[in-house]
Amino acid sequence: MKTLFKLLTITFFALLVFTSCQDEIIEETQINEQELIVANSELANLLQSTAARDGSVDNILDNANCLSINLPVTVIVNDITITINTLEDLELIEDIFDEFENDSDVLELLFPITIILNDHEEIVINNQDELDAFIEQCTDYSDDDIECIDFHYPISFSIYNTQFQIIETVFIENDRELHHFLERIENSNSGALLVSLNFPITMVYANGETIEVHNNQELARVLNEARENCDDEEACRKQAVDRYLQECYWEIHRYNGDDNFRDFDIYFKENGELLIVNENSTGVANITGIWRTSVTDAGIVLSISELT
Secondary structure (H helix, E strand, O other), X not given: OHHHHHHHHHHHHHHHHHHHHHHHHOEEOOOOHHHEOOOOOHHHHHHHHHHOOOHHHHHHHHOOOOEEEXXXXXXXXXXXXXXXXXXXXHHHHHHXXXXXXOOOOOEEEOOOEEEEEOOOOEEEEOOHHHHHHHHHHHHHOOOOOOOOEEEOOOEEEEEEOOOOEEEEEEEEOOHHHHHHHHHHHHHOXXXXXXXXXXXXXXXXXXXXXXXXXXXXXXXXXXXXXXHHHHHHHXXXXXXXXXXXXXXXXEEOOOEOOXXXXXXXXEEEOOOOEEEEEEOOOOOOOOEEEEEEEEEEOOEEEEEEEOOO
């Protein structure tokens, strides 16, 4: 009888342990399908844009929004060799460029360097020709990254089976990990990966302010609003203003309410030269000069000098 009692006790204990282990491995939960992150949905695309690496932060080095250069990097600026260790060090290049108004500013990278694409892929570049090939591809790049808001890491995602039982919890520490995890969702077969973001989460704006978000709908709204604000902020960056000036020629329609200059077109060249062309020339020669932009408390200032 004692043997039978011991056997029943051991069997019951083993069953209890097995049941406890099952509870730890698979957790049943009630989840609304609206809480899932679906591949190629609006929210998934917004998350990808937020996780993308901002390639515009070092445009003074490469003039390309679709990539950035891994620091530290050594450059020669107007015959002065300096090492750029942080993004703040880029101001050293600006200072050298701004030292003289009439000189031609030249920047040379010392290779090899490592570039980082917007999807966080790292590629070793051995010379300027290789770099130019990547920069040329930027003309087809859609600058859709959301630059002025980010996640306060770590964040976590829950992965479910088809019975909506949690089978895995994934912790994300940075934008690169988030980008790769979102690719995992996108590459899952026919949306087989059921994933939700664990709320609440905290989002951090570029100015340091934070906002707490509690569900997918609220997160999509916050990211969409941030993207609109990013567009306004991007328009006021010095590198962006320089790019806008050079992308097209400028046709004058009105000057101080007068149309005497309406036949003049202005070309802002990459080397800092300015060319003003009279399309309806009546003996007036083309005008040349120098242009530069600078950052002031009032905003970006365009200076034109040495007009012929």
